[in-house]
Amino acid sequence: MPPSFDPDAALMLRVKQGDTVAFAELVEKYKQPVMNLAYRTLRDATEAEDLAQNVFVQVYKSAARYQTTAKFSTWLFTIARNLCLNEIRRRSRHPAESLDAPHPEQEDQPLQQFEDKKTFSPPESLLQGELEQKIERALAELPENQRSALLLCRQDELSYEEIAEVLGCSLSATKSLIHRGRETLKERLKAYLRSGEWKSPE
Amino acid sequence: MNEFDPSREKSWRKLTTAEEAELRAWLAVHPEARADWESETRLTEILGRLPDAPVPSNFTARVLQAVEREQAAAGRPQRSRRAWFVRLLLPRAAVAAVILGVGILTYHEHEATKRAEVAQGVKVVVGVSSLPSPEILQDFDTIRRMSPTPGPDPELIALMK
Numbered sequence: 001m002p003p004s005f006d007p008d009a010a011l012m013l014r015v016k017q018g019d020t021v022a023f024a025e026l027v028e029k030y031k032q033p034v035m036n037l038a039y040r041t042l043r044d045a046t047e048a049e050d051l052a053q054n055v056f057v058q059v060y061k062s063a064a065r066y067q068t069t070a071k072f073s074t075w076l077f078t079i080a081r082n083l084c085l086n087e088i089r090r091r092s093r094h095p096a097e098s099l100d101a102p103h104p105e106q107e108d109q110p111l112q113q114f115e116d117k118k119t120f121s122p123p124e125s126l127l128q129g130e131l132e133q134k135i136e137r138a139l140a141e142l143p144e145n146q147r148s149a150l151l152l153c154r155q156d157e158l159s160y161e162e163i164a165e166v167l168g169c170s171l172s173a174t175k176s177l178i179h180r181g182r183e184t185l186k187e188r189l190k191a192y193l194r195s196g197e198w199k200s201p202e
Numbered sequence: 203m204n205e206f207d208p209s210r211e212k213s214w215r216k217l218t219t220a221e222e223a224e225l226r227a228w229l230a231v232h233p234e235a236r237a238d239w240e241s242e243t244r245l246t247e248i249l250g251r252l253p254d255a256p257v258p259s260n261f262t263a264r265v266l267q268a269v270e271r272e273q274a275a276a277g278r279p280q281r282s283r284r285a286w287f288v289r290l291l292l293p294r295a296a297v298a299a300v301i302l303g304v305g306i307l308t309y310h311e312h313e314a315t316k317r318a319e320v321a322q323g324v325k326v327v328v329g330v331s332s333l334p335s336p337e338i339l340q341d342f343d344t345i346r347r348m349s350p351t352p353g354p355d356p357e358l359i360a361l362m363k
Contacts, residue, residue: 020266020269023266023269024262024265024266027261027262027265027266028262031257031261031262031265032254032255032257035254035255035256035257035261036254036255038255039255040255045255045256048255049257049258049261052257052261053261053264053265053268054268056265056268056269057265057268057269057272060269060272061269061272131248132252132253135248135249135252136252150249153214153215154249154250154252156215156216160211175211178211178214179210182214182242182245185245185249186241186242186245189245189248192244192248193240193241193244193245193248194241
């Protein structure tokens with residue numbers, strides 16, 4: 001996307017000049033999707049927050065290298081995913097139990113209690129909570145590339161071509177990752193998907 | 203033929219109102235695909251409804267602080283590199299220069315002494331008026347190669363005493 005049509009690229013041009021107001025604007029806009037990706041990759045709220053913060057610091061430090069020919073969000077999510085992968089590698093080298101990670105005896109507990117802004121009647125709320133828990137677990141058990149592909153696809157921010165760029169693979173490989181991830185989720189959530197009982201009144 | 207593209211990836215993202223209408227029309231003609239489509243669109247809806255991860259209200263402020271810290275840290279190495287040069291490298295360089303100077307002076311002195319000794323030797327050689335003719339030495343090697351000379355005769359030495 002040419003920079004004239006990408007408002008984020010225009011903001012990045014200002015960041016290149018050292019404009020911290022423009023930078024703060026970008027952080028405000030993307031903090032939630034970056035946190036979502038980091039949290040669902042690392043499954044640890046504190047580490048996800050540190051990583052998301054580091055993503056934006058990297059963005060600021062690398063602003064001079066940013067090419068306006070690239071869409072900002074593609075560049076941002078590439079940095080975010082690379083840092084997530086580094087963290088996964090670091091964990092595999094130095095395995096340590098995270099305080100926030102669920103213990104085997106707590107398997108039925110949700111990963112993290114989120115504030116739910118929507119209001120449900122108790123049975124729907126219970127069903128919704130149960131489903132969230134199941135889907136979070138099913139997502140966590142997917143291979144990293146399938147999970148990242150699904151999460152990036154979920155955000156509607158990136159096109160399939162841009163997701164492929166973030167993942168560093170071809171368009172067909174990206175679609176295949178999404179398809180396989182979805183098939184696994186469908187299998188695990190079969191009961192809910194069939195009944196549709198989880199749906200809340202909108 | 204309906205214009206709606208029934209390719210699977212369409213169902214991976216939230217459909218627009220127009221796409222939904224097209225989908226309904228397409229499914230009316232292809233009822234066998236309804237169950238599959240419903241399952242796909244339900245999954246998309248579930249994924250879309252997952253709650254956001256919590257973000258602290260001061261997240262942006264913390265990022266800006268972290269950036270400031272990084273900038274400060276990036277400036278520090280230059281200063282510390284200069285300080286390191288002044289504190290450590292400069293005195294060592296001065297000591298090395300002194301040692302080198304002393305070494306060069308000693309070497310020059312040694313060379314001058316050697317040159318004086320050579321000059322003295324040349325002076326002695328120049329002072330010799332004439333050397334014996336080399337012909338005197340023409341049988342020197344032959345004599346040296348002859349059978350070893352007999353050892354000293356102790357009896358003769360005793361008589362001579």
